[in-house]
Amino acid sequence: MTMASNSARRHEFWAGARQTIPLIVGAIPFGIIFGTLAQSSGLSFAGAMGMSAIVFAGASQFIALGLLGAGAPLGIIVLTTWVVNLRHLLYAVSLVPHVKHLSQTWKLPLGFWLTDENFMVAIQRYRQDDLSPYKHWFQLGSALAMYSNWQLSTLVGLTLGQSIPNAGAWGLDFAMVATFIGMTIPYLTNRPMVATVVVSGVVALLTQGLPHQLWLMVAAIAGILTGILTENSLKQTHD
């Protein structure tokens, strides 16, 4: 291991962490509100910290709280978690070409830490043209920044959140929406992408009646298919 490659690794790692800062700003209110609502939903202090530490999936943690509070059976909560997190399967497929050369020692933690935010930041780095062999260090830096922040925000919510009056009604979970809008905008550069977003959004609204949040996958797949079809038909008119 040479000095130069060490410094290149460090550089990628910190660049990944730095690139994640805006998404961390969006995750902080979301983590705090999770910690704040956890105990009133019937989760213990250790249970809430543990959930952030080993499940580490914000949206599904939030939905689990709602289901717990409503007295849903354990099996339903686990099944809903699975459906809500299924989108990560699409992220994992997208990462396949970029991580295939790595050892399991790398793939296992990168898999555990794979979130929406981590994926959005990492895939942009992987798709850049330069041939850096250390792009996975960039993903690691982003993942660790996101993970530490999630633990810290949960803790703040669990401790200080109790003293905020009626914190649940503030709508701090809107921070996730603002963050996701910010992550979507860079993609809106051509007609197939715009078509994807329009169809995905409309289908998500039309399929709300589906049980267990299944509309999420249905809408995402409808949007993806629309993008491909639009791209292909645009190609044909140009040929």
Added chain:
Amino acid sequence: MTNEITLLGGMTLVTFLIRYPLLAMSDRIVLPARLIQALNYVPPAVLTAIIVPTVFIENNSLWLSPSNPRLVGAVAALSIGLWKRNLLLTILVGMGIFLLWQSLVA
């Protein structure tokens, strides 16, 4: 307590079994060209599918009105984001307008 351990164990297991296996097998998977083309559309499609219902649906019905703070906050975030192309600014302005609007309307 036992219930909590089972809950956390179950949620962790199903989440990890979504995230990890494809990465684990990645050196043995060859993706067809069409699938690789489709993957470009994954992030915007998934994100939009999460955003849109959160913004428009309240108590199981469509809330299309300027008194919907989520809608106003989302429009603000989208506008500033398209204009300035700055992620941090998009999040801060979206969140700020949402909180402001919510306090004004409520």
